[in-house]
Amino acid sequence: MAAPMTPAEWRAALRAEGVRFTELEGWTSRGRDAATGKIFGPVHGSLNHHTAGRDSLNLIAYRGQGPAVPAPLAHAFLPKTGVLVLVADGRANHAGLAARNSWDAIVAETAIPRPSKASGTVDGNDGLYGIEVENLGDGRDVYTREQYDTLVRYNAAICRHHDWSEGSVAGHLETSVEGKPDPAGPVGGYGLRGRFALTMRQLRADVAERLAHAPSWSPPTTKEDDPMTPQYVNLGLADGYWLEPGAWDDVELTTEWTDETGDHAANSPVFVKGPATFTGSVSLRFEGLPVGKVVQARMAEYDAAGKLKASHPIHEVIGTPGGSFGILPITKRIASGRSMRMRLLNQSGEAVEVVSVVLTALVWEG
Numbered sequence: 253m254a255a256p257m258t259p260a261e262w263r264a265a266l267r268a269e270g271v272r273f274t275e276l277e278g279w280t281s282r283g284r285d286a287a288t289g290k291i292f293g294p295v296h297g298s299l300n301h302h303t304a305g306r307d308s309l310n311l312i313a314y315r316g317q318g319p320a321v322p323a324p325l326a327h328a329f330l331p332k333t334g335v336l337v338l339v340a341d342g343r344a345n346h347a348g349l350a351a352r353n354s355w356d357a358i359v360a361e362t363a364i365p366r367p368s369k370a371s372g373t374v375d376g377n378d379g380l381y382g383i384e385v386e387n388l389g390d391g392r393d394v395y396t397r398e399q400y401d402t403l404v405r406y407n408a409a410i411c412r413h414h415d416w417s418e419g420s421v422a423g424h425l426e427t428s429v430e431g432k433p434d435p436a437g438p439v440g441g442y443g444l445r446g447r448f449a450l451t452m453r454q455l456r457a458d459v460a461e462r463l464a465h466a467p468s469w470s471p472p473t474t475k476e477d478d479p480m481t482p483q484y485v486n487l488g489l490a491d492g493y494w495l496e497p498g499a500w501d502d503v504e505l506t507t508e509w510t511d512e513t514g515d516h517a518a519n520s521p522v523f524v525k526g527p528a529t530f531t532g533s534v535s536l537r538f539e540g541l542p543v544g545k546v547v548q549a550r551m552a553e554y555d556a557a558g559k560l561k562a563s564h565p566i567h568e569v570i571g572t573p574g575g576s577f578g579i580l581p582i583t584k585r586i587a588s589g590r591s592m593r594m595r596l597l598n599q600s601g602e603a604v605e606v607v608s609v610v611l612t613a614l615v616w617e618g
């Protein structure tokens with residue numbers, strides 16, 4: 253049985269954990285306790301959401317979602333800046349009905365199963381803190397580094413205050429009996445990690461790492477703390493495609509694979525940006541390249557305006573029976589303001605299927 257944090261306990265816990273935050277007017281007395289006759293608490297966990305919208309503070313604190321779901325819609329709001337806003341101290345309308353099996357797992361701090369309506373339901377607003385993190389939830393909108401860092405600190409602050417483990421941290425998608433999908437989406441980076449997908453498994457691992465340290469701890473970041481550690485980039489194609497003959501063509505590598513530098517993710521078809529040194533290889537596989545005919549491959553360097561500044565040496569993949577394969581070494585130093593792409597030129601005179609392109613490199617920034 254844990255009583256919800258008082259305003260003074262919120263402030264102390266957040267400050268100790270290094271959370272930057274502001275307090276919305278009236279937050280210490282905002283809540284649905286009186287209106288519903290249901291007092292918030294005892295508390296059992298921290299439920300994480302994304303807003304699926306922009307500039308949602310007004311909605312979350314004041315407007316709500318119509319008469320059926322009045323505000324406040326969360327205890328805290330986390331915009332892209334990473335500066336948390338405390339919205340309400342009392343009962344908030346964020347969780348809806350939680351599946352009994354998920355709820356029980358959060359209370360027991362055991363692995364959370366898929367929410368099953370058949371297991372029964374619990375009013376999640378009775379005992380879960382709720383945070384709304386600003387993100388469109390379209391799978392493309394990126395949680396900023398600042399946002400994710402604060403999200404980890406916020407969840408850790410709650411857990412540390414209540415002496416909970418990361419097992420008390422859950423996502424709405426893990427409790428909802430209505431199939432809510434949040435929180436999800438790409439994260440710009442955290443600590444030494446470049447871009448990655450927000451999953452509850454990862455968030456809990458990051459909260460656990462914080463809880464293993466003193467609350468004043470900060471994750472190391474590449475530039476200041478560990479400049480010699482290379483970052484790993486491993487990119488591939490989402491799908492094969494047909495390469496027409498006659499013109500150099502950028503390879504559109506996907507974000508599906510590891511991209512620790514994050515250079516590729518926001519700048520496709522760029523796979524690395526300067527200043528950096530990288531070394532690795534690109535493996536290529538084509539179908540339909542006539543025996544003895546050639547597809548050329550090279551790296552090409554662009555400036556900030558996207559203008560081609562340098563084309564690097566050409567490698568050739570020669571058509572062989574049963575499919576054509578090639579491996580290119582890629583090692584280069586790239587200056588500040590420059591970016592690198594992979595390009596192909598089909599010289600066979602007919603369309604060739606590019607079945608796979610896999611780029612693997614270690615990148616040292618600076």
Ligand SMILES: [Zn+2]
Binds near residue numbers: 300424432
């Ligand atoms: Zn939600």
